[in-house]
Amino acid sequence: MNNILKKFPEGFLWGGSTAANQLEGGYNEGGKGLSIADVLTAGTNTTPRRITPVLEDGTYYPNHEAIDFYHRYKEDIKLFAEMGFKTFRMSIAWSRIFPNGDDEKPNEEGLKFYDDVFAELKKYNIEPLVTISHYETPFNLAKKYNGWADRRLVDFYVKYCEVIFNRYKNVVKYWLTFNEINALTMPFGTFMAGAIMPDEDGEISNNIKDNEQLRYQALHHQFIASAKAVKLGHDINKDFKIGCMIAYMCSYPLTCNPEDVLLAQQKDNLNNFLCSDVQVRGAYPGFAKRYFAEKNINIVMEENDEQILKEGCVDFYTFSYYMSNCVSADPNQEEIGGNLVMGLKNPYLKSSDWGWQIDPKGLRWALNNIYNRYQIPVMVVENGLGAVDVIEEDGSINDDYRIDYLREHIKQMKEAIADGVDLIGYTPWGCIDLVSASTGEMKKRYGFIYVDKDNEGNGTLNRLKKKSFYWYKKVIETNGEDLV
Numbered sequence: 001m002n003n004i005l006k007k008f009p010e011g012f013l014w015g016g017s018t019a020a021n022q023l024e025g026g027y028n029e030g031g032k033g034l035s036i037a038d039v040l041t042a043g044t045n046t047t048p049r050r051i052t053p054v055l056e057d058g059t060y061y062p063n064h065e066a067i068d069f070y071h072r073y074k075e076d077i078k079l080f081a082e083m084g085f086k087t088f089r090m091s092i093a094w095s096r097i098f099p100n101g102d103d104e105k106p107n108e109e110g111l112k113f114y115d116d117v118f119a120e121l122k123k124y125n126i127e128p129l130v131t132i133s134h135y136e137t138p139f140n141l142a143k144k145y146n147g148w149a150d151r152r153l154v155d156f157y158v159k160y161c162e163v164i165f166n167r168y169k170n171v172v173k174y175w176l177t178f179n180e181i182n183a184l185t186m187p188f189g190t191f192m193a194g195a196i197m198p199d200e201d202g203e204i205s206n207n208i209k210d211n212e213q214l215r216y217q218a219l220h221h222q223f224i225a226s227a228k229a230v231k232l233g234h235d236i237n238k239d240f241k242i243g244c245m246i247a248y249m250c251s252y253p254l255t256c257n258p259e260d261v262l263l264a265q266q267k268d269n270l271n272n273f274l275c276s277d278v279q280v281r282g283a284y285p286g287f288a289k290r291y292f293a294e295k296n297i298n299i300v301m302e303e304n305d306e307q308i309l310k311e312g313c314v315d316f317y318t319f320s321y322y323m324s325n326c327v328s329a330d331p332n333q334e335e336i337g338g339n340l341v342m343g344l345k346n347p348y349l350k351s352s353d354w355g356w357q358i359d360p361k362g363l364r365w366a367l368n369n370i371y372n373r374y375q376i377p378v379m380v381v382e383n384g385l386g387a388v389d390v391i392e393e394d395g396s397i398n399d400d401y402r403i404d405y406l407r408e409h410i411k412q413m414k415e416a417i418a419d420g421v422d423l424i425g426y427t428p429w430g431c432i433d434l435v436s437a438s439t440g441e442m443k444k445r446y447g448f449i450y451v452d453k454d455n456e457g458n459g460t461l462n463r464l465k466k467k468s469f470y471w472y473k474k475v476i477e478t479n480g481e482d483l484v
């Protein structure tokens with residue numbers, strides 16, 4: 001009993017993670033329609049991004065060109081292969097396949113683009129991990145139907161799934177139905193995740209005039225869409241592995257006051273476990289029903305909905321993890337920012353330049369918390385440090401801060417494996433610099449590969465290997481043994 005095995009298993013899926021809207025560009029090429037990401041202006045850490053329902057002359061839209069993966073995917077995939085990627089997480093831009101979302105027929109040119117991308121990955125034996133919807137619903141569905149608030153989106157989504165499942169059934173095995181589906185448990189997710197149109201000022205943040213009824217109804221529609229997609233996917237190819245994707249929000253009680261402890265558990269339930277209980281176990285948990293009753297939220301369901309949820313349980317659990325926060329029952333505590341959610345400062349942790357508290361041990365905690373509950377394979381599909389990088393005179397980029405961040409998180413994944421967690425893969429976020437989702441900035445960089453482009457859209461788009469590129473290559477080569 002003395003041997004504690006702290007090793008990554010054989011065949012562990014090392015790789016990197018991206019999303020079409022933050023990466024591809026070519027926003028109006030190849031028959032692509034506008035997505036909700038294409039109408040978002042640039043913001044900063046303090047100025048929220050805005051939605052402009054009509055594209056404005058003279059306004060900069062960072063996702064339009066993004067980092068031009070649309071034209072440079074061969075070069076980029078070659079670099080991923082050089083690092084030794086076993087898997088590459090990417091999303092399919094829904095509006096490349098169905099430009100308006102409700103079109104009769106899919107757009108062949110869009111489908112062809114992903115044929116080419118998957119062929120290129122195959123060349124290097126890189127397994128694609130595909131997010132079907134990553135904050136990029138066709139904008140027409142937002143305008144015409146008010147996004148996921150309308151049940152008709154379920155059918156549009158399932159039709160889109162049917163097309164891509166059939167088209168790529170021999171080249172893609174791993175699928176995720178919705179990126180960070182639990183973003184809809186927070187006001188911030190209203191537009192980004194729910195494609196529900198915002199107020200006139202177009203601001204997206206947690207400060208918008210919130211409509212919880214609409215948000216949870218939209219979330220219910222996504223649950224139904226996800227469950228139907230899982231069932232359909234398994235019918236099309238029984239070997240498909242289809243997962244959920246949760247933004248895991250690690251909330252610690254600020255003190256040992258039982259009020260704080262209870263509040264932390266309630267947040268964990270509502271913000272993290274509500275969605276995965278539905279997607280993994282196939283039914284709404286009791287605490288959700290209580291919350292809806294107390295808040296007078298009335299989820300309109302169709303007769304078969306409970307059955308649909310039961311029949312569409314996912315095969316594996318994936319999540320993003322960047323940081324942790326504290327919560328307190330005392331309303332006078334001062335809040336700080338974070339990924340999707342605000343929280344309280346933890347005196348034991350340091351923060352990134354964007355105020356996200358760095359907490360590697362929180363990842364071990366999260367992995368145990370998740371696995372104890374579900375006991376299905378788990379994958380960390382987003383993790384990383386958004387930071388400003390500096391190019392030295394000799395052209396090198398010494399991003400030791402990023403290496404430190406990743407190293408400490410990988411160490412904690414190893415601990416979690418030793419705790420018994422069935423962890424199958426790790427795809428750090430933004431393996432190549434891309435447009436930030438929350439702020440639209442380029443200078444908030446996560447990549448192993450630097451992309452020469454600034455916040456205003458200037459730059460050559462040339463790719464440069466950072467110090468972390470060589471470091472991560474070695475990590476993969478040694479299956480996580482050499483972390484120095």
Ligand code: BG6
Pocket residue numbers: 019022135179180247320339382386429435436437438439444
């Ligand atoms: C996750 C999203 O919430 O965080 C990504 O799935 C996003 O799309 C990532 O880019 C990092 O957040 P940000 O705001 O720094 O880009």
